[in-house]
Amino acid sequence: xxxxxxxxxxxxxxxxxxxxxxxxxxxxxxxxxxxxxxxxxxxxxxxxxxxxxxxxxxxxxxxxxxxxxxxxxxxxxxxxxxxxxxxxxxxxxxxxxxxxxxxxxxxxxxxxxxxxxxxxxxxxxxxxxxxxxxxxxxxxxxxxxxxxxxxxxxxxxxxxxxxxxxxxxxxxxxxxxxxxxxxxxxxxxxxxxxxxxxxxxxxxxxxxxxxxxxxxxxxxxxxxxxxxxxxxxxxxxxxxxxxxxxxxxxxxxxxxxxxxxxxxxxxxxxxxxxxxxxxxxxxxxxxxxxxxxxxxxxxxxxxxxxxxxxxxxxxxxxxxxxxxxxxxxxxxxxxxxxxxxxxxxxxxxxxxxxxxxxxxxxxxxxxxxxxxxxxxxxxxxxxxxxxxxxxxxxxxxxxxxxxxxxxxxx
Numbered sequence: 001x002x003x004x005x006x007x008x009x010x011x012x013x014x015x016x017x018x019x020x021x022x023x024x025x026x027x028x029x030x031x032x033x034x035x036x037x038x039x040x041x042x043x044x045x046x047x048x049x050x051x052x053x054x055x056x057x058x059x060x061x062x063x064x065x066x067x068x069x070x071x072x073x074x075x076x077x078x079x080x081x082x083x084x085x086x087x088x089x090x091x092x093x094x095x096x097x098x099x100x101x102x103x104x105x106x107x108x109x110x111x112x113x114x115x116x117x118x119x120x121x122x123x124x125x126x127x128x129x130x131x132x133x134x135x136x137x138x139x140x141x142x143x144x145x146x147x148x149x150x151x152x153x154x155x156x157x158x159x160x161x162x163x164x165x166x167x168x169x170x171x172x173x174x175x176x177x178x179x180x181x182x183x184x185x186x187x188x189x190x191x192x193x194x195x196x197x198x199x200x201x202x203x204x205x206x207x208x209x210x211x212x213x214x215x216x217x218x219x220x221x222x223x224x225x226x227x228x229x230x231x232x233x234x235x236x237x238x239x240x241x242x243x244x245x246x247x248x249x250x251x252x253x254x255x256x257x258x259x260x261x262x263x264x265x266x267x268x269x270x271x272x273x274x275x276x277x278x279x280x281x282x283x284x285x286x287x288x289x290x291x292x293x294x295x296x297x298x299x300x301x302x303x304x305x306x307x308x309x310x311x312x313x314x315x316x317x318x319x320x321x322x323x324x325x326x327x328x329x330x331x332x333x334x335x336x337x338x339x340x341x342x343x344x345x346x347x348x349x350x351x352x353x354x355x356x357x358x359x360x361x362x363x364x365x366x367x368x369x370x371x372x373x374x375x376x377x378x379x380x381x382x383x384x385x386x387x388x389x390x391x392x393x394x395x396x397x398x399x400x401x402x403x404x405x406x407x408x409x410x
Protein backbone atom coordinates (compact mmCIF):
# COMPACT_ATOMS: atom_id res chain seq x y z
CA UNK A 1 0.00 0.00 0.00
CA UNK A 2 5.29 8.09 -1.66
CA UNK A 3 5.01 15.94 0.14
CA UNK A 4 7.41 18.46 0.26
CA UNK A 5 10.06 15.86 -0.08
CA UNK A 6 7.77 13.11 0.83
CA UNK A 7 8.57 11.99 -2.67
CA UNK A 8 6.51 8.95 -2.35
CA UNK A 9 3.96 8.12 0.22
CA UNK A 10 1.77 5.12 0.11
CA UNK A 11 1.32 1.67 1.37
CA UNK A 12 3.99 -0.81 1.99
CA UNK A 13 2.90 -4.38 2.03
CA UNK A 14 0.15 -4.96 4.52
CA UNK A 15 -0.22 -8.48 5.66
CA UNK A 16 -3.03 -10.63 4.36
CA UNK A 17 -3.81 -14.15 4.06
CA UNK A 18 -5.71 -15.26 1.14
CA UNK A 19 -7.42 -17.76 3.26
CA UNK A 20 -10.95 -17.69 2.12
CA UNK A 21 -11.98 -18.18 5.71
CA UNK A 22 -11.82 -14.47 6.28
CA UNK A 23 -9.22 -13.33 4.29
CA UNK A 24 5.38 -5.01 -0.24
CA UNK A 25 5.99 -1.93 -3.45
CA UNK A 26 3.60 0.32 -0.92
CA UNK A 27 4.29 3.32 0.30
CA UNK A 28 4.25 6.20 -2.00
CA UNK A 29 6.69 6.77 -4.71
CA UNK A 30 8.33 9.91 -5.94
CA UNK A 31 6.88 11.02 -9.23
CA UNK A 32 10.29 10.85 -10.85
CA UNK A 33 12.87 8.17 -10.36
CA UNK A 34 16.49 8.87 -9.42
CA UNK A 35 19.14 7.79 -11.83
CA UNK A 36 21.09 8.89 -14.85
CA UNK A 37 19.27 9.97 -17.95
CA UNK A 38 18.78 7.12 -20.38
CA UNK A 39 19.85 4.51 -17.83
CA UNK A 40 17.58 1.53 -17.19
CA UNK A 41 15.26 2.11 -14.24
CA UNK A 42 16.74 -1.00 -12.63
CA UNK A 43 20.17 -1.45 -14.08
CA UNK A 44 21.39 -4.84 -15.11
CA UNK A 45 19.43 -7.70 -16.58
CA UNK A 46 15.72 -7.15 -16.34
CA UNK A 47 15.04 -10.01 -13.93
CA UNK A 48 14.77 -9.81 -10.16
CA UNK A 49 17.24 -12.59 -9.56
CA UNK A 50 20.28 -12.71 -7.51
CA UNK A 51 21.60 -12.38 -4.11
CA UNK A 52 18.59 -13.77 -2.31
CA UNK A 53 18.55 -16.73 -4.65
CA UNK A 54 17.28 -20.12 -3.58
CA UNK A 55 20.82 -21.35 -3.25
CA UNK A 56 21.75 -18.31 -1.23
CA UNK A 57 18.94 -18.74 1.26
CA UNK A 58 19.16 -22.48 1.67
CA UNK A 59 22.21 -22.35 3.90
CA UNK A 60 22.74 -23.53 7.48
CA UNK A 61 21.26 -21.17 9.99
CA UNK A 62 23.84 -18.62 11.00
CA UNK A 63 22.37 -18.43 14.47
CA UNK A 64 20.51 -15.72 16.28
CA UNK A 65 20.90 -12.35 14.63
CA UNK A 66 19.50 -8.94 15.29
CA UNK A 67 16.36 -7.62 13.67
CA UNK A 68 17.87 -6.31 10.53
CA UNK A 69 21.34 -6.60 11.98
CA UNK A 70 21.28 -3.18 13.62
CA UNK A 71 20.49 -3.77 17.26
CA UNK A 72 20.79 -6.38 19.91
CA UNK A 73 17.92 -8.75 20.39
CA UNK A 74 16.04 -6.21 22.50
CA UNK A 75 13.13 -7.31 24.62
CA UNK A 76 12.56 -10.52 22.71
CA UNK A 77 14.49 -13.30 21.04
CA UNK A 78 14.82 -13.70 17.32
CA UNK A 79 12.38 -16.32 16.17
CA UNK A 80 13.52 -17.70 12.82
CA UNK A 81 10.73 -19.05 10.61
CA UNK A 82 8.52 -19.22 13.72
CA UNK A 83 5.31 -20.37 12.06
CA UNK A 84 5.06 -22.86 9.25
CA UNK A 85 2.96 -21.63 6.36
CA UNK A 86 -0.68 -22.59 6.21
CA UNK A 87 -1.62 -24.63 3.15
CA UNK A 88 -4.50 -23.42 1.01
CA UNK A 89 -6.70 -25.57 -1.15
CA UNK A 90 -5.99 -25.27 -4.87
CA UNK A 91 -9.48 -23.86 -5.43
CA UNK A 92 -8.75 -21.22 -2.81
CA UNK A 93 -5.69 -19.77 -4.56
CA UNK A 94 -5.61 -16.56 -6.54
CA UNK A 95 -6.90 -13.17 -5.41
CA UNK A 96 -10.28 -13.06 -3.71
CA UNK A 97 -11.74 -9.65 -3.04
CA UNK A 98 -14.84 -10.39 -0.92
CA UNK A 99 -13.26 -11.76 2.26
CA UNK A 100 -14.36 -10.07 5.50
CA UNK A 101 -12.12 -7.36 6.92
CA UNK A 102 -12.08 -6.67 10.66
CA UNK A 103 -13.02 -3.19 11.95
CA UNK A 104 -9.83 -1.06 12.00
CA UNK A 105 -8.21 -3.75 9.86
CA UNK A 106 -7.12 -3.83 6.25
CA UNK A 107 -6.54 -5.91 3.13
CA UNK A 108 -4.45 -5.14 0.10
CA UNK A 109 -3.35 -6.67 -3.20
CA UNK A 110 0.13 -5.73 -4.37
CA UNK A 111 1.92 -6.06 -7.72
CA UNK A 112 5.32 -4.99 -8.93
CA UNK A 113 6.98 -5.51 -12.29
CA UNK A 114 9.96 -4.65 -14.47
CA UNK A 115 10.00 -4.46 -18.25
CA UNK A 116 12.06 -6.97 -20.21
CA UNK A 117 14.37 -4.19 -21.42
CA UNK A 118 14.90 -2.88 -17.88
CA UNK A 119 13.73 0.64 -18.76
CA UNK A 120 10.31 0.66 -17.08
CA UNK A 121 8.85 -0.52 -13.81
CA UNK A 122 5.69 -0.23 -11.76
CA UNK A 123 4.21 -0.86 -8.34
CA UNK A 124 0.47 -1.05 -7.72
CA UNK A 125 -1.58 -1.61 -4.59
CA UNK A 126 -5.35 -1.88 -4.20
CA UNK A 127 -6.13 -1.02 -0.56
CA UNK A 128 -9.23 -1.62 1.53
CA UNK A 129 -8.51 0.05 4.85
CA UNK A 130 -5.58 2.13 3.59
CA UNK A 131 -2.93 1.37 6.20
CA UNK A 132 -0.97 4.61 5.84
CA UNK A 133 -3.96 6.91 5.49
CA UNK A 134 -3.96 9.87 7.90
CA UNK A 135 -7.75 9.98 7.52
CA UNK A 136 -8.13 6.33 8.58
CA UNK A 137 -5.72 6.94 11.47
CA UNK A 138 -7.93 9.77 12.81
CA UNK A 139 -11.13 7.81 12.22
CA UNK A 140 -9.84 4.83 14.20
CA UNK A 141 -9.00 7.16 17.10
CA UNK A 142 -12.68 8.21 17.07
CA UNK A 143 -13.84 4.60 17.01
CA UNK A 144 -14.91 4.81 13.35
CA UNK A 145 -12.67 2.15 11.86
CA UNK A 146 -14.71 1.06 8.80
CA UNK A 147 -11.96 -0.16 6.43
CA UNK A 148 -14.07 0.14 3.26
CA UNK A 149 -14.55 3.85 3.96
CA UNK A 150 -10.80 4.35 3.46
CA UNK A 151 -9.88 2.67 0.19
CA UNK A 152 -7.48 3.59 -2.57
CA UNK A 153 -5.75 2.45 -5.74
CA UNK A 154 -2.06 3.34 -5.52
CA UNK A 155 0.04 3.21 -8.68
CA UNK A 156 3.66 4.18 -9.29
CA UNK A 157 5.13 4.17 -12.81
CA UNK A 158 8.91 4.35 -12.96
CA UNK A 159 10.79 5.83 -15.91
CA UNK A 160 14.40 5.44 -16.94
CA UNK A 161 15.54 8.92 -15.86
CA UNK A 162 14.71 11.71 -13.47
CA UNK A 163 12.80 13.71 -16.07
CA UNK A 164 11.16 10.81 -17.84
CA UNK A 165 7.65 11.96 -18.84
CA UNK A 166 6.17 8.51 -18.19
CA UNK A 167 6.90 8.59 -14.45
CA UNK A 168 3.74 8.95 -12.35
CA UNK A 169 2.56 8.47 -8.79
CA UNK A 170 -1.15 8.35 -7.93
CA UNK A 171 -3.16 7.58 -4.80
CA UNK A 172 -6.61 9.08 -4.20
CA UNK A 173 -8.50 7.79 -1.20
CA UNK A 174 -12.22 7.11 -1.56
CA UNK A 175 -15.17 6.33 0.69
CA UNK A 176 -17.33 3.23 1.04
CA UNK A 177 -19.80 4.27 -1.67
CA UNK A 178 -16.97 4.17 -4.24
CA UNK A 179 -16.14 0.52 -3.47
CA UNK A 180 -17.77 -2.47 -5.17
CA UNK A 181 -16.51 -6.00 -4.68
CA UNK A 182 -17.31 -9.64 -5.08
CA UNK A 183 -15.13 -12.73 -5.08
CA UNK A 184 -13.31 -11.90 -8.32
CA UNK A 185 -13.88 -8.20 -8.97
CA UNK A 186 -12.89 -5.11 -7.02
CA UNK A 187 -13.72 -1.53 -8.04
CA UNK A 188 -12.29 1.45 -6.14
CA UNK A 189 -13.70 4.54 -7.78
CA UNK A 190 -12.96 4.38 -11.53
CA UNK A 191 -10.19 1.76 -11.16
CA UNK A 192 -11.09 -1.94 -11.38
CA UNK A 193 -9.38 -5.28 -10.71
CA UNK A 194 -10.76 -8.43 -12.39
CA UNK A 195 -9.58 -12.00 -11.81
CA UNK A 196 -10.83 -14.66 -14.27
CA UNK A 197 -8.99 -17.62 -12.77
CA UNK A 198 -6.02 -17.38 -15.13
CA UNK A 199 -5.09 -13.69 -15.19
CA UNK A 200 -5.54 -10.48 -13.22
CA UNK A 201 -6.57 -7.43 -15.25
CA UNK A 202 -6.23 -4.00 -13.62
CA UNK A 203 -7.86 -1.05 -15.35
CA UNK A 204 -6.42 2.12 -13.84
CA UNK A 205 -8.08 5.55 -14.12
CA UNK A 206 -6.53 7.97 -11.63
CA UNK A 207 -4.91 11.41 -11.26
CA UNK A 208 -1.25 11.72 -10.36
CA UNK A 209 0.17 13.86 -7.57
CA UNK A 210 1.56 16.44 -7.05
CA UNK A 211 0.84 17.42 -10.68
CA UNK A 212 -2.71 16.29 -11.55
CA UNK A 213 -1.72 14.38 -14.69
CA UNK A 214 -3.97 11.61 -15.99
CA UNK A 215 -2.97 8.02 -15.24
CA UNK A 216 -5.04 5.71 -17.39
CA UNK A 217 -4.34 2.28 -18.79
CA UNK A 218 -4.48 -1.50 -18.34
CA UNK A 219 -2.17 -3.96 -16.60
CA UNK A 220 -2.56 -7.69 -17.24
CA UNK A 221 -0.74 -10.16 -15.02
CA UNK A 222 -0.47 -13.85 -16.00
CA UNK A 223 0.71 -16.08 -13.10
CA UNK A 224 3.13 -18.85 -13.98
CA UNK A 225 1.76 -20.66 -10.92
CA UNK A 226 -0.48 -19.90 -7.95
CA UNK A 227 1.25 -20.32 -4.60
CA UNK A 228 -0.18 -22.64 -1.98
CA UNK A 229 0.75 -21.00 1.33
CA UNK A 230 -0.04 -18.19 3.75
CA UNK A 231 2.27 -16.97 6.54
CA UNK A 232 1.38 -15.32 9.85
CA UNK A 233 3.69 -12.35 10.39
CA UNK A 234 3.12 -11.74 14.10
CA UNK A 235 2.85 -13.94 17.18
CA UNK A 236 -0.95 -13.68 17.68
CA UNK A 237 -1.61 -14.23 13.97
CA UNK A 238 -3.34 -10.89 13.44
CA UNK A 239 -1.38 -10.13 10.25
CA UNK A 240 -1.11 -12.54 7.34
CA UNK A 241 0.73 -12.59 4.03
CA UNK A 242 0.06 -14.63 0.90
CA UNK A 243 2.43 -14.54 -2.09
CA UNK A 244 -0.28 -15.33 -4.65
CA UNK A 245 1.74 -15.33 -7.86
CA UNK A 246 5.43 -14.97 -6.98
CA UNK A 247 6.44 -15.24 -10.62
CA UNK A 248 4.26 -13.94 -13.47
CA UNK A 249 4.35 -12.33 -16.89
CA UNK A 250 2.92 -8.85 -17.20
CA UNK A 251 1.60 -6.69 -20.04
CA UNK A 252 1.30 -2.91 -19.61
CA UNK A 253 -0.77 -0.82 -22.02
CA UNK A 254 -1.35 2.84 -21.00
CA UNK A 255 -2.92 5.78 -22.81
CA UNK A 256 -1.73 8.34 -20.23
CA UNK A 257 1.21 8.30 -20.13
CA UNK A 258 1.81 6.52 -23.44
CA UNK A 259 3.35 3.20 -22.39
CA UNK A 260 3.39 -0.29 -23.80
CA UNK A 261 5.70 -2.96 -22.46
CA UNK A 262 5.99 -6.55 -21.20
CA UNK A 263 8.02 -8.00 -18.39
CA UNK A 264 8.24 -10.10 -15.23
CA UNK A 265 5.83 -9.44 -12.37
CA UNK A 266 4.86 -10.42 -8.85
CA UNK A 267 1.50 -10.51 -6.99
CA UNK A 268 0.80 -10.94 -3.31
CA UNK A 269 -1.88 -10.08 -0.78
CA UNK A 270 -1.87 -8.99 2.85
CA UNK A 271 -4.51 -8.56 5.49
CA UNK A 272 -4.68 -7.67 9.15
CA UNK A 273 -7.17 -7.50 11.99
CA UNK A 274 -5.69 -4.33 13.52
CA UNK A 275 -3.47 -1.40 12.42
CA UNK A 276 0.10 -2.25 11.39
CA UNK A 277 1.59 0.23 13.85
CA UNK A 278 -0.11 -1.56 16.75
CA UNK A 279 1.79 -4.77 16.05
CA UNK A 280 5.12 -3.81 14.46
CA UNK A 281 7.96 -1.36 15.06
CA UNK A 282 9.65 -1.97 11.71
CA UNK A 283 10.33 -4.51 8.99
CA UNK A 284 12.49 -5.21 5.96
CA UNK A 285 11.17 -7.29 3.05
CA UNK A 286 12.82 -8.52 -0.12
CA UNK A 287 12.25 -10.85 -3.03
CA UNK A 288 14.01 -12.16 -6.11
CA UNK A 289 13.18 -14.43 -9.03
CA UNK A 290 15.70 -17.24 -9.54
CA UNK A 291 17.00 -18.42 -12.88
CA UNK A 292 15.25 -21.74 -12.24
CA UNK A 293 11.89 -19.95 -11.97
CA UNK A 294 11.68 -20.17 -8.18
CA UNK A 295 11.10 -17.02 -6.12
CA UNK A 296 12.90 -16.38 -2.82
CA UNK A 297 11.31 -14.11 -0.23
CA UNK A 298 12.47 -12.71 3.09
CA UNK A 299 10.58 -10.90 5.85
CA UNK A 300 12.58 -9.47 8.77
CA UNK A 301 10.12 -8.21 11.39
CA UNK A 302 10.32 -6.49 14.77
CA UNK A 303 7.08 -6.80 16.71
CA UNK A 304 5.83 -4.13 19.11
CA UNK A 305 5.72 -5.20 22.75
CA UNK A 306 2.17 -5.11 24.11
CA UNK A 307 3.57 -4.15 27.53
CA UNK A 308 6.03 -1.38 26.67
CA UNK A 309 5.05 -0.33 23.13
CA UNK A 310 8.71 -0.60 22.14
CA UNK A 311 10.67 -3.33 20.37
CA UNK A 312 9.59 -6.84 21.23
CA UNK A 313 10.03 -10.22 19.54
CA UNK A 314 12.04 -10.28 16.33
CA UNK A 315 11.61 -12.89 13.67
CA UNK A 316 12.76 -13.69 10.18
CA UNK A 317 10.73 -15.63 7.64
CA UNK A 318 12.72 -16.98 4.69
CA UNK A 319 10.82 -18.87 2.02
CA UNK A 320 11.17 -20.21 -1.49
CA UNK A 321 8.26 -20.79 -3.86
CA UNK A 322 8.80 -23.06 -6.85
CA UNK A 323 7.34 -22.74 -10.32
CA UNK A 324 4.61 -25.23 -9.43
CA UNK A 325 3.44 -23.05 -6.51
CA UNK A 326 4.80 -25.28 -3.75
CA UNK A 327 6.65 -23.52 -0.94
CA UNK A 328 9.22 -24.28 1.71
CA UNK A 329 10.86 -22.37 4.52
CA UNK A 330 14.63 -21.91 4.36
CA UNK A 331 17.47 -21.34 6.78
CA UNK A 332 18.28 -17.66 7.17
CA UNK A 333 21.60 -16.27 5.85
CA UNK A 334 23.68 -13.85 7.94
CA UNK A 335 22.34 -10.36 8.59
CA UNK A 336 23.70 -7.53 6.42
CA UNK A 337 23.38 -3.88 7.37
CA UNK A 338 22.73 -1.53 4.44
CA UNK A 339 23.28 2.24 4.43
CA UNK A 340 20.27 4.34 5.45
CA UNK A 341 18.46 6.37 2.81
CA UNK A 342 20.15 9.65 1.95
CA UNK A 343 17.25 12.04 2.55
CA UNK A 344 15.13 10.67 5.40
CA UNK A 345 17.75 8.30 6.86
CA UNK A 346 15.48 5.25 6.96
CA UNK A 347 17.48 2.24 8.25
CA UNK A 348 17.83 -0.63 5.78
CA UNK A 349 19.02 -4.20 6.32
CA UNK A 350 18.69 -7.68 4.87
CA UNK A 351 20.19 -11.20 5.02
CA UNK A 352 22.62 -12.54 2.44
CA UNK A 353 25.41 -15.03 1.89
CA UNK A 354 27.50 -12.43 0.01
CA UNK A 355 29.58 -9.71 1.65
CA UNK A 356 29.48 -7.08 -1.08
CA UNK A 357 25.73 -6.47 -1.27
CA UNK A 358 25.00 -2.82 -2.06
CA UNK A 359 22.09 -0.50 -2.66
CA UNK A 360 22.19 0.03 -6.40
CA UNK A 361 19.23 2.41 -6.56
CA UNK A 362 16.77 4.02 -4.14
CA UNK A 363 13.40 4.25 -5.83
CA UNK A 364 11.52 5.72 -2.87
CA UNK A 365 12.88 7.70 0.07
CA UNK A 366 10.09 8.90 2.35
CA UNK A 367 9.93 9.79 6.06
CA UNK A 368 8.84 6.26 7.01
CA UNK A 369 9.31 3.98 3.98
CA UNK A 370 12.02 3.12 1.46
CA UNK A 371 12.04 1.00 -1.69
CA UNK A 372 15.41 -0.02 -3.08
CA UNK A 373 17.15 -2.22 -5.61
CA UNK A 374 20.08 -4.23 -4.22
CA UNK A 375 22.96 -5.85 -6.10
CA UNK A 376 26.26 -7.54 -5.38
CA UNK A 377 29.36 -7.83 -7.51
CA UNK A 378 29.18 -11.63 -7.34
CA UNK A 379 25.50 -11.94 -8.31
CA UNK A 380 24.34 -10.40 -11.55
CA UNK A 381 20.68 -10.04 -10.71
CA UNK A 382 19.05 -7.32 -8.59
CA UNK A 383 16.88 -7.81 -5.49
CA UNK A 384 13.72 -5.81 -4.74
CA UNK A 385 13.83 -4.52 -1.17
CA UNK A 386 11.66 -2.38 1.11
CA UNK A 387 12.06 -0.97 4.62
CA UNK A 388 9.24 0.30 6.82
CA UNK A 389 9.59 2.32 10.06
CA UNK A 390 6.24 2.41 11.86
CA UNK A 391 7.49 4.57 14.74
CA UNK A 392 8.15 7.22 12.11
CA UNK A 393 4.68 6.73 10.60
CA UNK A 394 3.07 7.26 14.01
CA UNK A 395 4.74 10.68 14.33
CA UNK A 396 2.26 13.56 14.02
CA UNK A 397 4.58 15.53 11.70
CA UNK A 398 4.73 12.64 9.23
CA UNK A 399 0.96 12.17 9.17
CA UNK A 400 0.56 15.93 8.62
CA UNK A 401 2.55 15.63 5.38
CA UNK A 402 0.63 12.73 3.87
CA UNK A 403 -2.52 14.53 2.64
CA UNK A 404 -0.40 16.49 0.15
CA UNK A 405 0.26 13.23 -1.73
CA UNK A 406 -2.86 11.32 -0.67
CA UNK A 407 -5.95 13.43 -1.41
CA UNK A 408 -9.32 12.10 -0.29
CA UNK A 409 -12.52 12.14 -2.34
CA UNK A 410 -15.55 10.87 -0.45
